[in-house]
Amino acid sequence: MKHRLLYTIIFLFGIIVPQHSYAQKINPSPPKDNNDSVENPMDELGNVSDAFQENFFEGLKQKAIENYELALSALKKAEKAANSEENKAVVYFEMGKNHVFLKEYDLAEINFNKVLKSQGDRLDVLEQFYDLYYQQKEYEKSIPLVKKLVKFDEDYKEDLANLYTLTKKYDEALKQLDDLDETWGESDIRNALRAQIYRATGNTEGAIENLEGKIDKNPKSEREYLNLIYLYSEQGNTEKAFETAKNLLKNNPKSEIVHLALYKFYLDEGNATEALNSMKTVFASEDIDKETKYKVLADFIQFVNSNPDYEAELTRVVEQFSVENGRVYEKIGDYYAAKNRKEDALKAYEKGIVNNPDNFNLLKNTILLQIDFQKYEAAAKLSSEGLEIFPAQPLLYLLNGVANNGLNLSDNAIDSLEMGLDFLMEDLKMERDFYNQLSLAYSQKGDAKKAKTYSDKAANLKMSN
Numbered sequence: 175m176k177h178r179l180l181y182t183i184i185f186l187f188g189i190i191v192p193q194h195s196y197a198q199k200i201n202p203s204p205p206k207d208n209n210d211s212v213e214n215p216m217d218e219l220g221n222v223s224d225a226f227q228e229n230f231f232e233g234l235k236q237k238a239i240e241n242y243e244l245a246l247s248a249l250k251k252a253e254k255a256a257n258s259e260e261n262k263a264v265v266y267f268e269m270g271k272n273h274v275f276l277k278e279y280d281l282a283e284i285n286f287n288k289v290l291k292s293q294g295d296r297l298d299v300l301e302q303f304y305d306l307y308y309q310q311k312e313y314e315k316s317i318p319l320v321k322k323l324v325k326f327d328e329d330y331k332e333d334l335a336n337l338y339t340l341t342k343k344y345d346e347a348l349k350q351l352d353d354l355d356e357t358w359g360e361s362d363i364r365n366a367l368r369a370q371i372y373r374a375t376g377n378t379e380g381a382i383e384n385l386e387g388k389i390d391k392n393p394k395s396e397r398e399y400l401n402l403i404y405l406y407s408e409q410g411n412t413e414k415a416f417e418t419a420k421n422l423l424k425n426n427p428k429s430e431i432v433h434l435a436l437y438k439f440y441l442d443e444g445n446a447t448e449a450l451n452s453m454k455t456v457f458a459s460e461d462i463d464k465e466t467k468y469k470v471l472a473d474f475i476q477f478v479n480s481n482p483d484y485e486a487e488l489t490r491v492v493e494q495f496s497v498e499n500g501r502v503y504e505k506i507g508d509y510y511a512a513k514n515r516k517e518d519a520l521k522a523y524e525k526g527i528v529n530n531p532d533n534f535n536l537l538k539n540t541i542l543l544q545i546d547f548q549k550y551e552a553a554a555k556l557s558s559e560g561l562e563i564f565p566a567q568p569l570l571y572l573l574n575g576v577a578n579n580g581l582n583l584s585d586n587a588i589d590s591l592e593m594g595l596d597f598l599m600e601d602l603k604m605e606r607d608f609y610n611q612l613s614l615a616y617s618q619k620g621d622a623k624k625a626k627t628y629s630d631k632a633a634n635l636k637m638s639n
Contacts, residue, residue, distance in 0.1 A: 226255035242272045313340040430459040550580030568597040584619040
């Protein structure tokens, strides 16, 4: 089985570059057992005794229900009843897989080696063996196995390059990557691995020369320019990084991704007009994912916070960005809330919550401001809807109680508040708020005795706190 190692997309000055990648760290893939079926080629048992067949399939059955020790017991009986080396090999293979599940890796290795010694190199066994070593991070031992697997499937050549990197055989890894590029053409994954090797060896200059050579051959390649921008930025050479970004735009005027770098450079040099133009290109792009746009929007909001003259631009950008996405309106709402412009913040939050009802932070902020502006009916409705999504959140019960008290719906308030107390976990301040709201609800209802009971509880909490 292939441990194809995909890499997380790189952060270009804190911004994700979509569809371009740099290796951050190679992480082993989780093991998979693709050979559980009796339809496995090794399960063509031929002529066998009843005792062998009974015990062998009992072993498969016990493994299927995760009774690995019972499976091994049955397989040992099958081994004794086996009448050929082929049948014994099948048993050893199954034993090995059960030992893996029990994390008895040494025993698994012994059994897999028995199969290979008896039957020669088999794809299914080699794959299981490779997976065994990979689970243990035995990358050095994996290399000879993967070299054998390459004969069955050339896709394993990429695994081999990864293993050379993990074992710090960097020259061999680079040679393997170059051979793959020559045979299959370039790929983001291999470029990411090559960049990781350059960083690990401190050979940034080698990486830059490699990329510059590729750009000379293909001056319209966005990927190589972006990788080069990233390397220059890693070196702290902002001037060369900015120059590379401009060259990309010059050679590929339709490039939208380059503006992820350009807007930062323009902001740093105080060129607000060009920075805004680049940001707008990012927001309008269909090739840049929303997560990346959120990060750019956060930078834009920070910029507007320091340059309030551009606030009208912020509103226009939000409308251009997405009128349907709650997270955008949450960010703009947070911006207004930080400036104590609560009415503007509430308008933004209310737009956002329509399409993002399961965003708890947005939900909470919206209801709090609705209560602040005495929009009790809207707050009661929204908090009730929120409780359908977050039925164990005590704050929503409290806010629902506050809203219903504001509407003089005492019974509704009491029901919500009493239910919310069941979910409260050692939060004395919130508990006091619950008691005060219950006191208010019973007071509005005309039950002075219960109102006093809860006001006393609130006061006692206050004193002990």
